[in-house]
Amino acid sequence: MAAIDWDSLGFDAYRTRTLILSHYVNGEWSPIKVTEDFFFTLDPFAQMNHYAISCFEGLKAFRQKDGRVAIFRPDQNAARLQRTADYLGMPCPDKEMFFKMCEECIRNNMEFLPPYGHKASMYLRPLLIGVHPQMQLVPYPEAIFAVMCAPVGSYYGEHLKSFAGVVPGNYDRAAPKGSGSYKIGANYACTFKPYKIAHEQGYTELLYLNSATREYVDEFGSSNFFGIKGNKYVTPLSDSVLPSITNKTLQEVAADFGMEVEKRPIPVDELDEFEEAGACGTAVVITPMSHIDMKPVLEEDKVDRTFRFMPDGVVGPVCTKLYNRITGIQFGELEDTHGWCHYVEGL
Numbered sequence: 007m008a009a010i011d012w013d014s015l016g017f018d019a020y021r022t023r024t025l026i027l028s029h030y031v032n033g034e035w036s037p038i039k040v041t042e043d044f045f046f047t048l049d050p051f052a053q054m055n056h057y058a059i060s061c062f063e064g065l066k067a068f069r070q071k072d073g074r075v076a077i078f079r080p081d082q083n084a085a086r087l088q089r090t091a092d093y094l095g096m097p098c099p100d101k102e103m104f105f106k107m108c109e110e111c112i113r114n115n116m117e118f119l120p121p122y123g124h125k126a127s128m129y130l131r132p133l134l135i136g137v138h139p140q141m142q143l144v145p146y147p148e149a150i151f152a153v154m155c156a157p158v159g160s161y162y163g164e165h166l167k168s169f170a171g172v173v174p175g176n177y178d179r180a181a182p183k184g185s186g187s188y189k190i191g192a193n194y195a196c197t198f199k200p201y202k203i204a205h206e207q208g209y210t211e212l213l214y215l216n217s218a219t220r221e222y223v224d225e226f227g228s229s230n231f232f233g234i235k236g237n238k239y240v241t242p243l244s245d246s247v248l249p250s251i252t253n254k255t256l257q258e259v260a261a262d263f264g265m266e267v268e269k270r271p272i273p274v275d276e277l278d279e280f281e282e283a284g285a286c287g288t289a290v291v292i293t294p295m296s297h298i299d300m301k302p303v304l305e306e307d308k309v310d311r312t313f314r315f316m317p318d319g320v321v322g323p324v325c326t327k328l329y330n331r332i333t334g335i336q337f338g339e340l341e342d343t344h345g346w347c348h349y350v351e352g353l
């Protein structure tokens with residue numbers, strides 16, 4: 007295996023050594039399998055092939071300063087997977103099995119766990135797919151649960167750098183009372199085309215509005231939105247956004263800094279009032295936005311409004327402070343006063 011350049015890792019699929027698997031059939035999960043075979047054999051009629059019965063999680067493991075290996079808040083991911091699986095009517099591994107398979111994935115792919123000091127981590131991707139062959143639109147208790155991993159660095163190519171976002175006026179992500187708050191594959195399928203167009207136009211992120219009225223900010227295609235106004239950390243309250251574990255963490259960090267935390271609907275017009283704004287999530291950590299354009303039709307040049315936060319290339323002081331605190335805890339450089347790190351024994 008060629009040596010990995012830990013400092014230039016991006017964020018993408020990666021072929022590590024092993025995959026961890028279990029199959030739920032006849033009312034129980036099969037014994038956990040550690041395999042070097044990365045291919046599933048699926049019936050062409052499998053639920054997930056036609057009906058997108060597929061959901062996942064994303065969490066990170068860190069080699070910390072003192073040598074220990076910590077997974078960041080896996081209890082939250084286990085609970086969120088359960089909530090998503092319930093929504094799709096799928097069987098779901100319990101917390102103990104979720105933890106065990108994530109830990110097995112790390113143990114069996116240690117050569118891909120970035121050493122401390124490179125701002126890199128191991129991303130764990132638990133995947134739950136419905137594999138029963140059927141045409142009927144009803145749940146069936148059969149699924150594969152797999153955990154794979156990838157060494158990752160920065161999602162957008164550089165840590166803590168600001169980027170431009172766009173509100174794609176003619177695309178929505180989630181319907182009112184729909185699936186927006188669940189981590190299902192289908193919520194991402196509808197973002198591929200607008201992302202492609204936005205990237206071609208030089209935007210890094212898509213900021214979706216609430217689809218019912220388009221009056222409020224929902225979230226980015228890959229992450230939650232937050233804005234900073236004076237001493238306030240403001241983030242949308244919406245039934246259509248994924249309950250981000252990073253956002254939840256940042257709200258606690260902001261409160262620790264003595265900031266006021268407001269979780270409430272954010273009218274689009276209020277974007278003008280934020281001094282800083284950014285995307286937050288496991289993958290993107292904190293990614294500040296320089297500005298966000300609103301385009302009525304994404305494919306066309308016309309921009310309705312531009313909301314400016316920090317000048318291009320400048321990262322605001324609050325984003326910097328939040329980023330340093332959360333990554334400091336993840337890498338074991340700062341005290342984990344909230345008990346967010348789950349240590350993997352024996353590594």
Ligand SMILES: Cc1ncc(COP(=O)(O)O)c(C=O)c1O
Pocket residue numbers: 064225226227228229230247248249250251252253286287288289
């Ligand atoms: C649509 C969406 N929103 C928000 C997030 C952030 O959630 P978390 O902080 O739990 O990773 C993610 C990604 O993980 C996401 O895909």
